[in-house]
Amino acid sequence: MTVHVTSPSPSLAPPASTVGVIGWLRENLFSSVINSIFTLIGLYLIYRLVPPAINWALFQADWVGTTRDACTSDGACWVFVGVRLKQFLFGFYPSSEYWRVVTAFSLLGVLVAWLLIDRTPKKGLVGAFTIFIYPVIAYYLFYGGAFGLPVVETYKWGGLMLTLILATTGMFFAFPIGIVLALGRRSSMPIAKSISVVFIEFWRGVPLITVLFMSSVMLPMFIPEEMQIDKLLRAMIGIVFFQSAYMAEVVRGGLQAIPRGQSEAAEALGLSYWKCMMFVILPQALKLVIPGIVNTFIALFKDTTLVLIIGLFDLLAVVQTAFADPKWLGFSVEGYVFVASVYWVACFSMSRYSQHLEKKLHTGHAR
Amino acid sequence: MSNSSKKQSWWNNARNRSLFFQVLLVAMLVGFFWFIGSNTLANLEKRGISTGFGFLSLKAGFGILQSLIPFDESNTFGRTFVVGLLNTLLVSALGIIFATIIGFTAGVARLSNNWLIAKLAGIYVEMFRNIPLLLQIFFWYFAVLRALPSPRQSWSTGDIAFLNIRGLYLPEPVLGAHFNLVIWTFVLAIVATLLIRRWARKRQDETGQQFNMWATGLGLIIGLPLLLFFALGAPLSWDIPKLQGFNFQGGMTVIPELTALLVALSVYTGTFIAEVVRSGILSVNSGQTEAASALGLHKSKVLKLVVIPQAMRVIIPQLTSQYLNLVKNSSLATAIGYPDLVAVFAGTTLNQTGQAIEIIAMTMGVYLFISLTISGIMNWYNKKTMLVER
Structure with missing residues (x-):
């Protein structure tokens, strides 16, 4: 008796057109006629835009020099940015005191x-x-007037330094105010609730420009003439109010996500309202909304450019003024590209960080 | 002795506490407004500024770059308010249309199975979202539109439309006799189509018979007015801009301020709308699409009947808040001199009259009114489309 042993014939290799580079191209770029047309249009766009842009910004650009005569090629003239870099970073801050700004920001960074x-x-x-x-510490470093540091008036502040100061102080004060407003909006006390709602909806309903106009034109009317306050401080007050309303809504989102059982359990344990908030609700709620907080910070960071309309010299305003220098006419594109890349790098890395946090914190509550 | 008979001290009573706290809050608020009010009155008196809205009927004495209603120096400050408001509404409406088109295209493209298109859309979103809007407005206005040629060297398409440093010159339609009949037919056709659609749906629900809505609608809305248009002898001509001397005469002019603002607003808001659309589509559970395909629905029906209605529930509220942002952001017009509400009314009119409080209050009031109205409508919509849960 013969035994037939049948063994399965070995599987054939997949067709060459479905694996490897060709397979990938077929599946992702040329899967249908319409897709192929789109791919070709996309390739043409890249061909028309990317090489000229890179040539302009890198290969044909002028990098070294001190005057506009150094810019001889067709590409970008980064000499313009280089010569003015200190002004772009520090505004009109006296150069002998630059170390104070650098120290303050380095300390904050650490x-x-x-x-x-x-x-x-x-x-x-x-x-x-x-x-x-x-x-x-930061106040005395920036403004001076103590410990032997000479006073630097705020009208000399400018450039990236002013942008960062506006954004960080705005955030610093808006955060606690926002939390209080969010708690007020969810409070059971009708008056506290309605005040919070009116405050939040008012600031969220108007554009930041009108808020800045209000702080620069109306605020001086609201206070006694003898205690007139600094222009920068007025802008900051406007920004803080505006920002705290947005912050309140973010925090409210977090508070709403916490199940009722948490506060009921805390109450059953005999915790007072504030203890319950401080130790049970807020730690959980704030953890949930960290990405939202980072996003509002990004929005605020971009919005600080608006202060140029009321005459403060933030990064964009300093660069914009530099275009008017008769020795450096015609380099606006370089200036805008410089400012745009500063903002882009900052905002993009912050948004990536917030996405990373979102993934990291995606435990526990989210099911 | 039981605990309950022991009197609770009055300050530990939750009701008393909340009452006390709220009275304190009201007192602080009243004090604050009293402080502000008395200071303001004192300051106004010192500077000799009279309050009230009487200034609105005074002669303005300045011209405005672009106006949708007739306006010249002899008109009142009140009319500057209307001109500015209309310009704000114009740029907002146009911006919303363009941003929606860009946003939906980019949002869908980002989910495309074409790798290159998805990446390009991603680069667009990440690039323009992270650059401040004001900077983008400046870029389009100062770096791009200022680099355009002078009127004599204009770029033109077939000698009909012209683009130069002074603006975009387009042919203007001149409506002939009875053209309004065509417009009315168009409006009536839209109403009729909506009614027929209702009837067709009802019939399909009852009998299962389908109705070719596409052909009917197209024929009614496009075909009928077109027929009437030619039957009336095509009563429409175009006023084409012509170069006369140093500038163009005739046609419609789009001022560069409007172009720059519009491009920047649409491109910037488009990135946010793209993200909204993408998150909306992704929010539809893949089980839904699979179940619909398992029922044998065609791919386009799956999209139309299953995915889009569910995605819209997520998209619409966020989309509205992006539209609101666009309206509020249009106030950046003042930075490049587009005559919107803030630039004209809170800018020039304020400088001329010095009525800071009234003018800022009116300006803020307009934006507040728009925001609150739209968010009110939104809350109503949300309640209506909310999933009914136990």
């Missing part, structure tokens, strides 16, 4: 990095230092 990186010890202590002591 503190923030300490708080953001996992596995650094003593986060509570560093956090308290950042919130309570750092602002005082």
Whole structure:
């Protein structure tokens, strides 16, 4: 008796047109006639836009020099940005005092990095230092008037430094106010609730420009003539109110996401309202909305450019004024590209960070 | 002795506490407004500014670059308010249309199975979303539109439309006799189509018979007015701009300020709308599409009957808030001198009259009114489309 052993014949390799580079191209770029047309249009667009842009910005650009005569080629003239870089960064801050600005921001950078990186010890202590002591240090470093530091009036502040100061102080004050407003909006006390609702909806309903106009034109009317306040401070007040309304809505989103059982359990344990909020609800709610907070910060960071309309010299305003210099006429594109890349790098990395956080925090509550 | 008989001290009573706290809050608020009010009155008196809205009927004495209604120096400050408001509404409406087109295209393109198209859409979104809007407006206005040629060297398409540093010159339609009949037919056709659609749906629900809505609608809305148009002898001519001396005469002019603002607003808001659309489509559970395909629905029906209605529930509220942002952002017009509400009324009129409080209050009031109205409509819509849950 013969035994027939049948073994399956070996599988054929997949057709060459479905694997490897060709397979990938067929599936992702040329899967149908319409897709192929789109791909070709896309390729043509890239061909027309990318090489000229790279040539202009890199290969044909002029990098070194001190006057406009150094710009001889067809490409970008980065000499313009290079010559004016200090002004773009510090505005009209006296150059002998630059170290103060650099120190203040470096310190802030170290503190923030300490708080953001996992596995650094003593986060509570560093956090308290950042919130309570750092602002005082920063104030004296920027403004001076103590410890032998000469006073630098705020009208000399400008450039990237002013942009960062506006954004960080705006955020610093808007955050606690926003939390209080969000709690007020969900409060059971009718008056506290309606005040919060009116405040939030008012500031969210008007454009930032009108808020800045209001702070620069109307605010001086609201206070006694003898206590007139600084233009920068007025703009900051407007920004803080505006921003706190947006922050309140973000925090409210977090508060709404916490199940009722949490506050009921805390109440059953005998915790008071504030203890319940501080130790049970807010820690959970704020953790949920960190990405939202980062997003409002990005929006605020971009919105600080609007202060140029009321005559403050932020980064964009300083660059815009530099175009009017008769020695450097005709380099507006270089200037705009420089400012755009500063903002882009900052905003893009922040939004990537917030996406990373979203993934990291996507535990527990989200099911 | 039981605990309950022990009197609770009055300050530990939750009701008393909340009452006390709210009275304190009201007192603080009243005090604050009293402080502001008395200071304002004192300051106004010191500067000799009279309050009230009487200034609105005074002669303005300045011209406005672009106006949708007739306006010259002899008109009142009140009319500057209307001119500015109309210009704001114009740029907002156009911006919303363009931003929606760009946003939906980019949002869908980002989900395309064409790798290159998806990446290009992604680059567009990430690039323009992260650059401040004001900077983009400046870029289009100062770097792009200022680099255009002078009127004599205009770029033109077939000697009909011209683009130069002074603006975009387009042919203007001149309506002949009875052209309004065509417009009325068009409007009536839209109403009729909507009614027929209702009837067709009802019939389909009852009998299952389908009705070719596409052909009917197309014939009614496009065909009928077109027929009437030619039957009337094509009563429409075009006023084509012509170069006379140093500038163009005739036709419609789109001022560069409007172009720059419109391009920047549409491109910037388009990125946000693209993200809204993408998240809306992604929010529809893939089980829904699979179930619909399993029922044998055609791919286009799956999209139309299953995916889009569910995605819209997510998209519409966020889309509205983007539209609101666009309206509010149109106030950046003042930075390049497009005569919108803020630039004309809160800018020039304020400088001429000095009535800061009234003018800022009116300007803010307009934006507040638009925002609150739209968000009110939105809340109503949300309630209507909310999933009915147990």
